[in-house]
Amino acid sequence: MIEDAELLRRYVEEKSEDAFAALVQRHLGLVYACALRRVGGDSQLAEDVAQQVFTDVARRASVLSRRPVLAGWLFTSARFAASKAMRTARRRLEREQEAQIMEKLSHDTTAQIDWERARPVLDDAIGDLNESDREAILLRYFEGCDFSGIGTKLNLSDNAARMRVERALEKLRARLERRGITSTAAALATVLAHQTAVAMPAGLATSVTGAALAGGAIAAGAGIGSGVLAAVTFMTKLQIGIGTALVGGGAIGFVIQAQHNAGLHTEMAMLRQQNQEIASLRAENRRSEDLAAEVSRLRQDDVVLARLRDEAAALQARLQSMARLSAATTPDRATTPPRRLSEKTSAAFGKLKPLQAAKDWSGMLVFLDGLIPQVEPTSYDMAQILDMKAKLYLALEQYSKAIEPWEKALQLSDQFKYFDDKDACDKVYYLAQLRYQCDGLTAEAPQGLWF
Numbered sequence: 001m002i003e004d005a006e007l008l009r010r011y012v013e014e015k016s017e018d019a020f021a022a023l024v025q026r027h028l029g030l031v032y033a034c035a036l037r038r039v040g041g042d043s044q045l046a047e048d049v050a051q052q053v054f055t056d057v058a059r060r061a062s063v064l065s066r067r068p069v070l071a072g073w074l075f076t077s078a079r080f081a082a083s084k085a086m087r088t089a090r091r092r093l094e095r096e097q098e099a100q101i102m103e104k105l106s107h108d109t110t111a112q113i114d115w116e117r118a119r120p121v122l123d124d125a126i127g128d129l130n131e132s133d134r135e136a137i138l139l140r141y142f143e144g145c146d147f148s149g150i151g152t153k154l155n156l157s158d159n160a161a162r163m164r165v166e167r168a169l170e171k172l173r174a175r176l177e178r179r180g181i182t183s184t185a186a187a188l189a190t191v192l193a194h195q196t197a198v199a200m201p202a203g204l205a206t207s208v209t210g211a212a213l214a215g216g217a218i219a220a221g222a223g224i225g226s227g228v229l230a231a232v233t234f235m236t237k238l239q240i241g242i243g244t245a246l247v248g249g250g251a252i253g254f255v256i257q258a259q260h261n262a263g264l265h266t267e268m269a270m271l272r273q274q275n276q277e278i279a280s281l282r283a284e285n286r287r288s289e290d291l292a293a294e295v296s297r298l299r300q301d302d303v304v305l306a307r308l309r310d311e312a313a314a315l316q317a318r319l320q321s322m323a324r325l326s327a328a329t330t331p332d333r334a335t336t337p338p339r340r341l342s343e344k345t346s347a348a349f350g351k352l353k354p355l356q357a358a359k360d361w362s363g364m365l366v367f368l369d370g371l372i373p374q375v376e377p378t379s380y381d382m383a384q385i386l387d388m389k390a391k392l393y394l395a396l397e398q399y400s401k402a403i404e405p406w407e408k409a410l411q412l413s414d415q416f417k418y419f420d421d422k423d424a425c426d427k428v429y430y431l432a433q434l435r436y437q438c439d440g441l442t443a444e445a446p447q448g449l450w451f
């Protein structure tokens with residue numbers, strides 16, 4: 001399947017309307033479903049919103065072609081466009097389209113109740129997620145991608161894509177719960193999965209593509225080209241429909257209709273001219289904003305990587321120095337405590353399995369804290385307990401608390417060689433990530449650490 005960025009590149013460089021039509025066909029379900037929820041089921045208004053969103057895509061195609069994934073931008077744009085349409089239209093919310101959606105949901109009573117209460121706040125809750133989680137939810141449940149497809153788009157393995165979707169779904173459930181919507185992750189997944197089944201009006205993809213291409217061509221200064229051709233095609237169809245109606249309406253109807261059409265034509269010409277001027281200014285402003293944001297993000301990434309690299313190098317040098325010192329001051333390896341768990345500690349660890357199966361990380365921490373006084377402070381048992389505590393804090397997203405037990409575990413390993421060199425170096429690297437994160441410069445957990 002051709003990537004979004006490649007389709008946009010073909011549209012920008014080759015003026016390929018087929019490429020743009022394929023892009024609209026791929027993402028229209030996501031945009032239309034989002035718009036439909038935001039406007040309370042008004043299908044006509046949702047069509048207008050979808051048309052506006054893809055018109056913006058055509059206008060900003062050169063900038064958007066740099067994005068590897070377009071779903072997040074389309075979702076945010078649809079939210080804003082739908083909110084603006086509701087404010088300007090001032091229409092009463094209609095529930096016919098919502099009824100169609102509800103008919104497609106499962107007959108599970110709990111899921112129906114969750115959808116009824118979650119619908120008004122669902123988009124805001126998804127919008128509160130970070131970009132990677134939001135894209136995982138949108139690709140899985142709104143665009144119907146399998147885990148292999150998600151992994152390809154996000155540069156992940158199939159299993160990593162599944163884990164990201166599951167974590168994002170749990171975060172979304174927690175955000176809905178803070179808004180008073182209680183549900184299980186399974187029920188929430190059932191509700192979200194039906195968003196790909198929203199019925200779109202026949203011909204919507206064609207009309208959206210034509211209008212977006214026309215708007216994009218006008219904003220880009222294309223002159224007499226694809227945008228004019230789309231407008232001429234539209235006017236031709238309109239004239240054919242009017243002529244058919246006039247055959248049965250008589251000469252009087254013809255005169256009245258002709259006058260009305262003339263007025264509409266004048267009004268459309270004025271609006272088109274105004275839209276051209278506004279669209280040109282907006283496009284220029286957006287290009288400047290996008291370029292400034294991209295430059296700022298790249299600079300910040302460079303600073304972050306440089307600092308993290310320096311921190312990791314310093315910690316690794318410290319570890320190697322301590323290892324050399326330990327080797328010099330330890331005359332006989334036979335006196336080093338054994339690198340295996342004692343029978344007592346091994347039996348105690350066996351009691352942790354039910355808590356681990358239940359993912360009761362807090363309960364495991366309490367158990368380990370009670371076990372520490374019973375263990376020799378410099379033993380291999382203590383090093384393993386401290387290492388496990390650090391990983392449990394990571395599972396609870398209490399990153400700052402993981403630093404101290406990991407430092408103590410590494411100190412024991414420096415003295416008694418409890419961890420092999422590769423394992424110790426990995427822990428040093430992850431510890432550097434944690435220290436850097438706790439300075440407030442990132443909100444992501446260290447990658448590759450899962451209890």
